[in-house]
Amino acid sequence: MKLTQFIITLFFINFSNFSFSCNLSRSTGDMGIVIERASGSLLIVEHTNDQILCQVKGLGDLSHASAVFSRDQAYVYIFARDGGLTKVDIRQGKIVKRVVQAGNSIGGAISQSGQLIAVSNYQPGGVKIFKSDDLSLVADIPANINHSSNRSKTVGLVDIPGEQFVYTAFEGNDLYKVDMSHPDKPVVERLPDIGKQPYDGLVSSDGRYYIAGLFGEDGLALVDLWEESLSAKKILSHYGKGEKKFPVYKMPHLEGWAMNNEHAFLPAIGQHNLLVVSINNWKEKKRIPIKANPVFAMAQPDGRQIWVNFAYPDNQWLQVIDAKTLQVIKTIEAGKGVLHMEFTPRGEKVWVSVRNKNEIHIYDTKTFKRLKVLKAESPSGIFFSNRAHKIGL
Amino acid sequence: MKLTQFIITLFFINFSNFSFSCNLSRSTGDMGIVIERASGSLLIVEHTNDQILCQVKGLGDLSHASAVFSRDQAYVYIFARDGGLTKVDIRQGKIVKRVVQAGNSIGGAISQSGQLIAVSNYQPGGVKIFKSDDLSLVADIPANINHSSNRSKTVGLVDIPGEQFVYTAFEGNDLYKVDMSHPDKPVVERLPDIGKQPYDGLVSSDGRYYIAGLFGEDGLALVDLWEESLSAKKILSHYGKGEKKFPVYKMPHLEGWAMNNEHAFLPAIGQHNLLVVSINNWKEKKRIPIKANPVFAMAQPDGRQIWVNFAYPDNQWLQVIDAKTLQVIKTIEAGKGVLHMEFTPRGEKVWVSVRNKNEIHIYDTKTFKRLKVLKAESPSGIFFSNRAHKIGL
Numbered sequence: 001m002k003l004t005q006f007i008i009t010l011f012f013i014n015f016s017n018f019s020f021s022c023n024l025s026r027s028t029g030d031m032g033i034v035i036e037r038a039s040g041s042l043l044i045v046e047h048t049n050d051q052i053l054c055q056v057k058g059l060g061d062l063s064h065a066s067a068v069f070s071r072d073q074a075y076v077y078i079f080a081r082d083g084g085l086t087k088v089d090i091r092q093g094k095i096v097k098r099v100v101q102a103g104n105s106i107g108g109a110i111s112q113s114g115q116l117i118a119v120s121n122y123q124p125g126g127v128k129i130f131k132s133d134d135l136s137l138v139a140d141i142p143a144n145i146n147h148s149s150n151r152s153k154t155v156g157l158v159d160i161p162g163e164q165f166v167y168t169a170f171e172g173n174d175l176y177k178v179d180m181s182h183p184d185k186p187v188v189e190r191l192p193d194i195g196k197q198p199y200d201g202l203v204s205s206d207g208r209y210y211i212a213g214l215f216g217e218d219g220l221a222l223v224d225l226w227e228e229s230l231s232a233k234k235i236l237s238h239y240g241k242g243e244k245k246f247p248v249y250k251m252p253h254l255e256g257w258a259m260n261n262e263h264a265f266l267p268a269i270g271q272h273n274l275l276v277v278s279i280n281n282w283k284e285k286k287r288i289p290i291k292a293n294p295v296f297a298m299a300q301p302d303g304r305q306i307w308v309n310f311a312y313p314d315n316q317w318l319q320v321i322d323a324k325t326l327q328v329i330k331t332i333e334a335g336k337g338v339l340h341m342e343f344t345p346r347g348e349k350v351w352v353s354v355r356n357k358n359e360i361h362i363y364d365t366k367t368f369k370r371l372k373v374l375k376a377e378s379p380s381g382i383f384f385s386n387r388a389h390k391i392g393l
Numbered sequence: 394m395k396l397t398q399f400i401i402t403l404f405f406i407n408f409s410n411f412s413f414s415c416n417l418s419r420s421t422g423d424m425g426i427v428i429e430r431a432s433g434s435l436l437i438v439e440h441t442n443d444q445i446l447c448q449v450k451g452l453g454d455l456s457h458a459s460a461v462f463s464r465d466q467a468y469v470y471i472f473a474r475d476g477g478l479t480k481v482d483i484r485q486g487k488i489v490k491r492v493v494q495a496g497n498s499i500g501g502a503i504s505q506s507g508q509l510i511a512v513s514n515y516q517p518g519g520v521k522i523f524k525s526d527d528l529s530l531v532a533d534i535p536a537n538i539n540h541s542s543n544r545s546k547t548v549g550l551v552d553i554p555g556e557q558f559v560y561t562a563f564e565g566n567d568l569y570k571v572d573m574s575h576p577d578k579p580v581v582e583r584l585p586d587i588g589k590q591p592y593d594g595l596v597s598s599d600g601r602y603y604i605a606g607l608f609g610e611d612g613l614a615l616v617d618l619w620e621e622s623l624s625a626k627k628i629l630s631h632y633g634k635g636e637k638k639f640p641v642y643k644m645p646h647l648e649g650w651a652m653n654n655e656h657a658f659l660p661a662i663g664q665h666n667l668l669v670v671s672i673n674n675w676k677e678k679k680r681i682p683i684k685a686n687p688v689f690a691m692a693q694p695d696g697r698q699i700w701v702n703f704a705y706p707d708n709q710w711l712q713v714i715d716a717k718t719l720q721v722i723k724t725i726e727a728g729k730g731v732l733h734m735e736f737t738p739r740g741e742k743v744w745v746s747v748r749n750k751n752e753i754h755i756y757d758t759k760t761f762k763r764l765k766v767l768k769a770e771s772p773s774g775i776f777f778s779n780r781a782h783k784i785g786l
Contacts (some may be wrong), residue, residue, distance in 0.1 A: 025418065026465065026467070027420060027421045027467035028420045029462075029463075029464065029781055029782070030466075031465075046465075048464060055528045070422075071420065071423050071738070072439075073420050073421070074422070158696075160496055161695045161739065161741070163691075181759070204654075204694045206653060206654065206694075206696045207695045226697070261601075261672065268514060300554075301599075301784065302599045303599045303601075304599075345782030346464075346505045346554065346783075347505070366555055366574070386779075386782040389422070389738030389779040391695055391740075
């Protein structure tokens with residue numbers, strides 16, 4: 001082989017590596033992904049200069065997708081509606097592995113050690129747990145309904161410290177806590193009858209308080225996970241009583257519920273209100289009137305602002321609440337289909353997906369100035385890599 | 394040039410790149426540094442497999458050093474005792490830039506946007522602010538004592554949201570808040586007479602409450618930074634009254650003070666106690682008797698455990714307090730010179746520097762089992778890269 005041939009061969013070897021990938025050498029601390037829900041693709045982005053770096057295709061049905069990051073922030077795991085679990089190298093912009101692990105799934109979580117990925121499934125129900133390195137199956141936990149062989153849909157799956165996961169069963173009305181400290185011997189604890197039809201859940205950022213929203217009755221179920229013996233307490237049981245209800249086109253998402261040291265801010269179902277709950281006693285303190293039925297209420301990392309988006313047909317709006325005065329301080333008309341918001345890690349900016357305009361809008365949280373608009377195909381969820389180091393996300 | 398020559402040339406080009414550097418291509422989300430105080434060097438480490446990756450030399454006098462990370466987690470900035478400010482590429486294991494910006498400095502902070510680095514100086518006093526990319530000087534803020542030309546030492550420097558820094562003046566008895574939103578026009582706000590000789594400070598993880606320890610009088614000064622008009626409130630003014638005082642060989646460090654949603658855990662000065670303060674009313678709730686004079690009291694990321702180390706001559710001990718029962722649940726004899734502790738981002742492990750043994754000990758926080766021992770030259774501060782995304786660290 002001549003030198004020129006050798007160089008040409010080297011070039012083609014490199015070129016074939018480059019052609020379908022990002023091939024970035026940068027660090028990933030300021031990177032993230034945006035779900036493009038209609039095209040089954042995702043955008044790899046960075047929020048220092050607010051730009052799109054590349055696109056990854058072939059992720060399946062992303063109509064209700066979420067993501068978690070590996071503890072080294074090198075990989076993102078995508079949970080797709082079609083049961084697909086995909087591991088993506090975010091610097092290479094490449095799919096490392098993809099398994100279709102169920103017929104229909106709703107979300108997932110990564111364990112404290114980063115070694116396990118849990119997926120919450122609708123069809124068949126239950127939770128499956130995989131090794132994060134090769135996506136091999138470690139455990140299949142069915143969440144059977146009333147000890148029958150019928151599997152319940154599982155929802156509100158979160159990680160908590162101690163290599164544990166918590167979730168609820170929609171048909172079973174149970175809460176489950178699974179300890180995966182010994183992956184070959186999962187310890188499953190079931191707390192029955194927490195309330196009718198839990199439909200989503202969240203855990204406080206310290207991993208202590210789990211709150212399940214209930215579809216089948218008023219109110220929410222609260223579980224203090226620091227108690228030795230678990231029990232569920234009903235909170236806000238009567239918040240809807242005597243109120244005019246608006247039609248609910250989209251249930252609020254709970255994982256985004258905002259909590260600071262004093263208050264939790266909860267989107268009311270079928271009401272044009274944000275409920276402010278005192279964390280001391282879990283009682284309602286105030287209702288903040290807002291523009292329409294809320295979907296996400298997300299707290300800025302310092303807890304000072306709460307950003308709220310809304311359900312159809314009012315999903316062009318964003319409202320910002322000051323956590324100190326408990327007042328709406330800003331209303332923004334971003335465009336139809338505001339689906340998700342993600343703050344930069346220390347909160348100086350917020351990225352907003354505006355599906356119908358095929359745009360991502362980036363705002364300065366201090367001045368509310370729109371800093372930049374990026375193009376994206378039907379963008380929905382936005383996830384930044386600092387989530388790798390948070391409990392319960 | 395023959396093929397063999399060409400390959401040999403390529404090899405040497407690569408080799409020369411490798412020889413004085415880490416030259417890592419890995420992502421940095423699970424990386425960090427350990428200060429080697431006696432040798433002016435630092436170790437680049439990673440906490441997924443708990444290993445040392447390489448060593449960087451030439452950092453100056455690291456006898457009291459601290460560090461902050463760039464928002465992309467590619468760089469670490471080291472604040473040395475000799476006034477040196479050094480920017481290190483953590484994957485290359487190389488010094489990118491080093492400036493000696495004062496005669497004696499005590500610590501620093503990085504702004505919310507990541508664009509500015511502030512350094513707290515003893516000699517000459519005041520705070521200097523630099524661009525994070527090239528370490529060029531942006532602002533020099535003197536902290537003059539009583540409007541004289543004498544510069545006060547500054548301490549307790551932290552970042553807060555809104556591109557702001559907060560610090561106190563030891564001789565001036567003032568608190569300063571500096572807004573760097575427009576770097577060419579710093580807005581300096583001075584709150585005078587917060588208490589006698591503030592010697593260190595911390596800010597809560599949401600950037601709201603600043604607490605200054607006072608050397609010249611009993612108690613601490615608390616400032617709610619969410620208030621429009623700043624004011625200082627004295628808290629715990631009499632905690633030492635009537636107590637037997639032990640000699641103080643080392644003042645407690647405040648930046649490590651532990652705070653969860655309910656309580657702050659404060660090392661008492663000259664007492665073998667940890668003070669538990671209710672965050673609701675900032676009053677003392679309990680004193681937890683501990684082995685000796687505490688130095689750092691650090692909370693696990695989920696707030697469940699508080700790890701405490703101790704001043705000379707009792708610095709071989711570690712104690713762990715359960716934040717729920719407020720009891721000591723574990724006492725560990727690690728070896729003389731336990732100087733610092735750092736939790737992994739989600740708290741499953743803690744790294745401890747044991748200076749006199751030239752070792753880093755790594756513990757499982759659930760079982761308290763010592764998982765690994767790494768060799769290091771007089772290790773002191775340990776800093777993991779997830780600090781990049783935290784407020785006030």
